[in-house]
Amino acid sequence: MRSGWLVLFLVSIIECDRHEKRFLYFAYGSNLLKSRLQINAPSAVFITPARLPGYRLDFDNYNPKWRGAPATIAADPKGEVWGALWALNYSEMASLDKQEGLKDGLYEAIDIKVLNIENHVITARSYKMTSDPPKVRPEVLPLQRRPSNTYIQVIALGAYQCGIPSYYIEFIYRFPANGRNATDKLSQELGYPFNRNIRIS
Numbered sequence: 001m002r003s004g005w006l007v008l009f010l011v012s013i014i015e016c017d018r019h020e021k022r023f024l025y026f027a028y029g030s031n032l033l034k035s036r037l038q039i040n041a042p043s044a045v046f047i048t049p050a051r052l053p054g055y056r057l058d059f060d061n062y063n064p065k066w067r068g069a070p071a072t073i074a075a076d077p078k079g080e081v082w083g084a085l086w087a088l089n090y091s092e093m094a095s096l097d098k099q100e101g102l103k104d105g106l107y108e109a110i111d112i113k114v115l116n117i118e119n120h121v122i123t124a125r126s127y128k129m130t131s132d133p134p135k136v137r138p139e140v141l142p143l144q145r146r147p148s149n150t151y152i153q154v155i156a157l158g159a160y161q162c163g164i165p166s167y168y169i170e171f172i173y174r175f176p177a178n179g180r181n182a183t184d185k186l187s188q189e190l191g192y193p194f195n196r197n198i199r200i201s
Contacts, residue, residue, distance in 0.1 A: 020043075020089045020090060020091060021089075021090050022043075022087045022088060022089055022090065023087070023088055023090055023093065023124075023125055024047070024085055024086070024087060024122065024123070024124040024125065025041075025044075025085070025086045025087075025088050025096070025124060025125050025126065026050060026052065026083050026084070026085055026112060026114050026124040026125070026126040027083050027084050027086060027126075027158075028052070028057065028071060028073060028081050028082070028083035028084075028126070029070060029071030029072075029151075029155060030066075030070065030071070030151060030154045030155060030158070031086075031158070032083065032084050032154070032155055032158025032159055032161070032162055032164075033154045033155075033157055033158035033161065033190070034046065034158070034161060035189075035190055035191055036154060036158070036189075036190055037086065039189055040092065040095045040096055040098070040099045041086075041088045041089075041092040041095060041096055042092075043088055043089040043092055044086045044087070044088050044092075045086065045087045045088075046084060046085075046086055046162060047084075047085040047086060047087055048084070048085050048116045048117060049082065049083070049084055049085075049116075049117055049162050049163045049164050050082070050083055050084065050085045050114040050115060050116050050117075050122065050124075051080055051081065051082045051083070051114060051115050052073065052080065052081040052082075052083065052112060052114045052115075052126075053079075053080050053115070054075065054076065054077060054079065054080075055073040055074060055075060055076055055079050055080070055081045056073065056074050056076035056079030056080075056081065056135070057071060057072075057073060057079075057081050057171075057172070057175075058071070058072050058073070058074045058132070058133050058135070058145075059071055059072065059133070059141065059145050059146065059147050059175060060072060060129060060133040060145050061106060061129065062144065064183075065182060065183050065185075065186050066147070066148050066150065066151050066182050066186070067148045067150075067178075067180040067181065067182055067183065068146060068147040068148030068149075068150075068151050068177065068178045068180055068182075069144070069145045069146060069147050069151075069178075070147065070151065071147070071151075071155065072107075072128050072129040072132070072133070073126070073128045074128070074129075074132035074133060074135070075132060076135065082159065082164045082165065082168045083114070083126075083162075083164075084158070084159075084162040084164070085114065085116070085122065085124055093125075097109065100127040102127075105130060106129060106130065107127045107128060107129055107130065108127065108128060108129075108130050109125060109126075109127055110125070110126055110127065110128055111123060111124070111125060111126075112124060112125075112126050133145060138171070138174040138175045138176075139174055139176065141175055141176055143178060146175070146176055146177055146178040147175065147177055147178065148177060148178055148180045148181060148182055149177045149178075149179060149180060149181055150180075150181045150182035150186075150187060150190070150192055151177070151182070152172065152173065152175065152177045153192070153193075153194060154190065154192075155172055156169050156172050156173060157194050159172060
């Protein structure tokens, strides 16, 4: 492990709650955006961009708050999903589980192995839908599986904030939106519409 990565990781952990154990969380959807993740996990600290081989990004199951389909990851031997590693307090895991709908059986928590920008393997917690949607090309995603305008912009801005490669952000925009925005309440919580110059600090 290179010293730069180690220092970044240790500083990020120390800057947070010094009295509570933490866990690593891999976000690939709306929780890429810091302001979104910190609604339910205010202790979250960004660690590094990371990628998950063997999976693809997809969307399914309409969500009334987002007014569109949220993201999931689906097993795909030729796929790769970019996301962000965050460090969170263990006490916020239940809140994150609730946000992801574990009790409703829509999503499940999984332990995955991701690669950081230096290709080191890191184990982290993530979430995926319990059923993988059928694979289609992003451009022909069925209307009922399309994310809202707000959701796509949240993912893209979060990816931009987290330093995810520009080619992957362009890939995100290949998924057509359904032309709708999230509810007023959620939009206000997110600070939507966004200023693209927002950076993680």
